[in-house]
Amino acid sequence: MTVRLILAKGREKSLLRRHPWVFSGAVQRVEGKALSGETIDIHDSQGKWLARGAYSPESQIRARVWTFQQDEEVNIDFFIRRLQQAQSWRDWVAQRDGLDGYRLIAGESDGMPGVTIDRFQNFLVLQLLSAGAEYQRAALLSALQHCYPECSIYDRSDVAVRKKEGLPLTQGQVLGDLPPALLPITEHGMKLLVDIQQGHKTGFYLDQRDSRLAARNYSAGRRVLNCFSYTGAFAVAALMGDCEQVISVDTSQAALDIAKQNVELNRLDLSKAEFVRDDVFQLLRRYRTQGEKFDLIIMDPPKFVENKNQLASACRGYKDINMLALQLLNPGGILLSFSCSGLMPTDLFQKILADAAVDAGRDVQFIEQFRQAADHPVIATYPEGLYLKGFACRVM
Numbered sequence: 001m002t003v004r005l006i007l008a009k010g011r012e013k014s015l016l017r018r019h020p021w022v023f024s025g026a027v028q029r030v031e032g033k034a035l036s037g038e039t040i041d042i043h044d045s046q047g048k049w050l051a052r053g054a055y056s057p058e059s060q061i062r063a064r065v066w067t068f069q070q071d072e073e074v075n076i077d078f079f080i081r082r083l084q085q086a087q088s089w090r091d092w093v094a095q096r097d098g099l100d101g102y103r104l105i106a107g108e109s110d111g112m113p114g115v116t117i118d119r120f121q122n123f124l125v126l127q128l129l130s131a132g133a134e135y136q137r138a139a140l141l142s143a144l145q146h147c148y149p150e151c152s153i154y155d156r157s158d159v160a161v162r163k164k165e166g167l168p169l170t171q172g173q174v175l176g177d178l179p180p181a182l183l184p185i186t187e188h189g190m191k192l193l194v195d196i197q198q199g200h201k202t203g204f205y206l207d208q209r210d211s212r213l214a215a216r217n218y219s220a221g222r223r224v225l226n227c228f229s230y231t232g233a234f235a236v237a238a239l240m241g242d243c244e245q246v247i248s249v250d251t252s253q254a255a256l257d258i259a260k261q262n263v264e265l266n267r268l269d270l271s272k273a274e275f276v277r278d279d280v281f282q283l284l285r286r287y288r289t290q291g292e293k294f295d296l297i298i299m300d301p302p303k304f305v306e307n308k309n310q311l312a313s314a315c316r317g318y319k320d321i322n323m324l325a326l327q328l329l330n331p332g333g334i335l336l337s338f339s340c341s342g343l344m345p346t347d348l349f350q351k352i353l354a355d356a357a358v359d360a361g362r363d364v365q366f367i368e369q370f371r372q373a374a375d376h377p378v379i380a381t382y383p384e385g386l387y388l389k390g391f392a393c394r395v396m
Helices: 076-097 131-135 137-147 160-165 206-218 233-240 253-265 280-290 308-327 346-360
Strands: 004-007 021-023 027-031 039-043 049-055 061-067 101-106 115-120 123-128 152-155 172-175 183-187 190-194 223-227 245-250 273-277 294-299 329-339 364-371 389-395
Touching (some): 076 101, 076 137, 101 183, 131 137, 137 172, 190 233, 206 294, 206 329, 223 280, 233 245, 233 294, 253 273, 280 308, 308 346, 329 346, 329 364, 346 364, 346 389
Parallel strands (some): 004 039, 123 152, 223 294, 245 273, 294 329
Antiparallel strands (some): 004 027, 039 049, 049 061, 101 115, 115 123, 152 172, 183 190, 329 389, 364 389
């Protein structure tokens, strides 16, 4: 018999609006014994069936919904249907943008909570971030083999968030070939190297594709500073946009080495590209002292906010680093500034940039707004799926 999770009185409203999470504070009781990640039925306080989800006893998110259809079972066929639905949209995006790398499954927004799958050529890179996703690993892998018999599968579930679900970190070859050390993918005519085994996340930041295209369009004739550059995709975009010079800054020499290879791979003018291993905060202050000036600054830092308790300190960090960037821009210069922190609301991030402009003593116009690319959709009932936000700011 399926375990039943009974909600406290009045706590069913979010599920009736099809939000896919049940927090621990909304749970009245659990009837029966469920393993971590096991599929359970979720009922309101009167016993009415609401949803079927995965139970996670160690997480604040006590259950994540697989389906709101009572007659839909969670099995291999379920995952095949979800994969086929997701692929139909990615086919269109890939054809439009000339892609052989994209996000295939974006968790809750594709009806597969806790599951991230990125495709790089014929490699599928898997991240299982919840107890339910881990519990369904075998069924999901069978579905992937059915839908993508030509693809190899590699696991990058080496993400700290798994600890909140009581899960160990895992990584390694699952099926088929081991990924090469660097795998080239194509987007908007650029070739970019992906480090599946050792790189950040699943190896590459696919979500910034639209922003890279925007950076290319802003780059002509400009001196560009590319902060937190990772493997230099923004630098390649700037060079393809005919910038005068681009300086890429990161703390990882390995990432900067790949950035240089990316410039060479695209047969761009390496004499226009400089690669600096340094702390961005410290370098910006040094540049300010030295009187360095730029025409375009790309500010794409790592996530500053892991939980709500860090939001205040993250706001200070974002404000400080953007203030320094604005002080380094020539009149008419452009700041492309981003936050990938899901807990940072878009309107708050815009306010931080406005406050940074005041502190920098610069007048700024917001001229364009960015979000994650179209293969990272946000389902209407789960606004938390919108995590990446950015603005193009013109210094007057």
